[in-house]
Amino acid sequence: MAPQPNSRKKSRRSLGIFAELVRAIDWYDMSLQSILAGRGLQSFNRTQSVMLIHIAEGIIKPSDIAHDMGATRQNIHAMAKPLIDAHIIKVVPDPDDGRSKQYAFCEDSLELRDTVIQLLKHLDLKLGERIGKDDLKALKNALASDWGECITQAP
Secondary structure (H helix, E strand, O other): OOOOHHHHHHHOOOOOHHHHHHHHHHHHHHHHHHHHHHOOOOOOOHHHHHHHHHHHOOOOOHHHHHHHHOOOHHHHHHHHHHHHHOOOEEEEEEOOEEEEEEEEEOHHHHHHHHHHHHHHHHHHHHHHHHHOHHHHHHHHHHHHOOOOOOOOOOO
16 A cells, blocks of 8 residues: 555655645645545556546547647647547547547546546545635645746746
8 A cells, every 4th residue: 555645744854835736736646545445346546546637627639638738739649548448438520620539538428427526525524624614725726726827947
């Protein structure tokens, strides 16, 4: 069993917000995968989870997913292949551009998608119980804020 992120807290250096965001993603992903496994449902690796979250959020063009994840379209297609082979997602024509493709959930995986969405809401509630509803709301607002374009220069 993987160690819990908090168990290493004492030995961690403070690397700022980025390190805390990584820890938060670890907490969500490990919690989600643990619950899925406990229910005998298919679990996914971190990259697959991130891809599926994008698709569930309506980001369905491989180029858009690649841009958001900082990957190439070829990498996205390679990462999608196991999900396609497992009948979780499928490639469908883009209705706005006949030359392009996009991803959609397979009909057989819609129940799993809905279960994951409910589990993520459950994790939000549990996190709110642990850190307080006001802090949870502030966290969500801060993360949902427009951060502007990526920083490309440093002093």
